[in-house]
Amino acid sequence: MSVLPRNVTSSTAIRGVRWQRSSRSTGMNNCVETARPDHGPGAGLLAVRDSKNTCGPALLFPPAAWEEFIAALH
Incomplete structure (x- = not known):
């Protein structure tokens, strides 16, 4: 697919979302968080x-x- 992601310089610009960590996160803050802005x-x-x-x-x-990225990791 090769779609380049867009970016925002501060995730605080994305308001009204609930950031989620993977259920596999160890709680050591060494993971990523995702959100779906509407x-x-x-x-x-x-x-x-x-x-x-x-x-x-x-x-x-x-999405x-x-x-596609996640599928490539498996």
Whole structure:
């Protein structure tokens, strides 16, 4: 698919979302968090940020591109 993600310089610009960590996270803040914005920057996309830097940047992927990425990891 080769769709390049968009980004926001601070994940705090994505308001009104609930960030989720993987159920496989060990709680050591060495994972990513995802959210699905329904309005504002990233509406309809999947936002991904580093759990160690929750105010830092976030990448915004079309859902199909993120699913393709995850499938390639398996």
